Amino acid sequence: MTLEDKVFAAFQETFDLAEDFDRTLLVYRDYPEWDSIGHMTLVAALETNFDAMLEANDILAMSSFTKAVEIMSRYDEN
Amino acid sequence: MPSDPSRASPIVFRTPTAHDFAPLAEIRRDRRMQSLLMAIPQRTDDESVREWIDRRVHEPHGLFRAIATDDAQGAVGFIQISQVHVRNRHGFGALAVSERCTLPGVALLAMRELLRLARVELGLAKLMAEIRADNAMAIRMNTLLGYTIVGTLEKHFADHDDVRHDVVLLEKTF
Numbered sequence: 068m069t070l071e072d073k074v075f076a077a078f079q080e081t082f083d084l085a086e087d088f089d090r091t092l093l094v095y096r097d098y099p100e101w102d103s104i105g106h107m108t109l110v111a112a113l114e115t116n117f118d119a120m121l122e123a124n125d126i127l128a129m130s131s132f133t134k135a136v137e138i139m140s141r142y143d144e145n
Numbered sequence: 146m147p148s149d150p151s152r153a154s155p156i157v158f159r160t161p162t163a164h165d166f167a168p169l170a171e172i173r174r175d176r177r178m179q180s181l182l183m184a185i186p187q188r189t190d191d192e193s194v195r196e197w198i199d200r201r202v203h204e205p206h207g208l209f210r211a212i213a214t215d216d217a218q219g220a221v222g223f224i225q226i227s228q229v230h231v232r233n234r235h236g237f238g239a240l241a242v243s244e245r246c247t248l249p250g251v252a253l254l255a256m257r258e259l260l261r262l263a264r265v266e267l268g269l270a271k272l273m274a275e276i277r278a279d280n281a282m283a284i285r286m287n288t289l290l291g292y293t294i295v296g297t298l299e300k301h302f303a304d305h306d307d308v309r310h311d312v313v314l315l316e317k318t319f
Contacts, residue, residue, distance in 0.1 A: 095249045103242075104285050107253045111289060123154035126250035127214075 070143050074136045077112035081105060093132035109135075117142045156251060158210040158224065158258050161198055165211040165220040170194040172222065172241055180304045181280050182241055183312065206231055208262060212240075212255050214248060221246040224259045226267060235271040238263060256290050264319045271318045277302060278311035292317040 068076075078084060078093060082100045095101050101109070110126055113119075113135070119142040121129075129135050161169060172178055174189045186193065201209035206229035211220035222242035229236035240255045263272045276283045278297060288294070292315040301312035 096247065102282075103249070103252045104282050104289075106249045107256075107286060107289050110250065110253060123156055123250075123254050126254060127155060127248050130249055 070140055071136050073116060073143070074113070074132070074139050077109060077116050078132060078135075080112045081109045090132045093135075095130040113139060154254075155214055156248075156254055157213050158255070158262075159213060160202060161209070161211040161220065161223075164218070165213065166194070166198070168219045168221065168243060169198060169211065169223060172243060173197060176305060178241060178244075181277060181283070182239060183275065183277060183302045185303075185305060201225055201227070205229070206267065207236060208267065210258075210262070212242065212251065214246070214251070221248075221251060222255065224255050224262070226259070226263055226269075226272070229267065229269070234269045235273060236263065236267070236269055238272045238274055252286060256286060260290065260317065260319075269319065271316055273317075274315045275301075275312050276315065278313050284313055284315070287315050287317075290317070 075090060079086075079088075082098070082105065092098055093101065095106065106129070110121055110129070114121055117139060121138075121142070125138045125141075129138055170189070170191065173186060173194050179186060186197070198209070201207075204225075204227050207225065207227045209223060209225045212222040212224060213220050222240060224238070224240045226236045226238050238259050240252070240259055242252050242255060260272065263269045274287055274292060275298070276287065284294075295314040295316050298312040298314060300309035302310045304310060
């Protein structure tokens with residue numbers, strides 16, 4: 068599983084997305100389900116999938132799928 | 146695994162400063178938000194807002210922190226722990242984040258800080274929360290962070306229009 072797939076798996080789990088969902092649409096507050104609660108759920112899913120505790124800076128900066136992949140690359144030990 | 150000390154958090158939790166007065170007053174004067182917080186301030190002029198902040202800051206055995214993302218711009222919300230029972234080591238936690246705050250994750254970080262302060266700084270064994278039953282977002286946020294629902298207090302809160310609302314009581318033990 069690539070890093071991008073691993074991050075997308077957390078988004079899928081959080082927002083119940085289909086495999087072929089256009090990932091560029093995943094932007095905080097633009098994608099309707101991605102509000103403050105969605106963000107909280109997403110962070111929990113990422114922390115579980117990556118077995119990590121995200122730092123405050125990273126939680127605040129995670130504003131799109133692309134940004135999430137960039138951030139999670141620093142937590143990916145594989 | 147990142148842990149670079151040079152990457153200081155852009156969000157801080159501090160005792161309110163003069164910079165925080167205007168945004169905290171805006172929250173205090175927001176009738177909708179106050180109703181969700183289950184508060185009905187009788188007055189919201191500057192003097193009353195100052196008294197409210199002072200009362201919260203000096204709450205016996207509790208705490209009140211402004212949530213700030215930039216010292217120059219003032220608070221985007223607050224966290225508070227009140228009604229602390231010293232012997233039984235429990236209290237009530239609450240938070241408010243301005244709707245103007247568009248940063249992702251501020252509420253999550255504020256909740257985490259609230260729990261940390263309750264456990265570490267105040268030495269509490271349990272934090273409770275009372276949330277209007279129709280505030281599904283806040284209930285969901287609390288349960289995601291480990292709160293469990295104790296029960297519902299029926300018709301427990303009367304809003305500005307004297308409409309009564311059920312209130313959900315939640316608790317998180319440490």
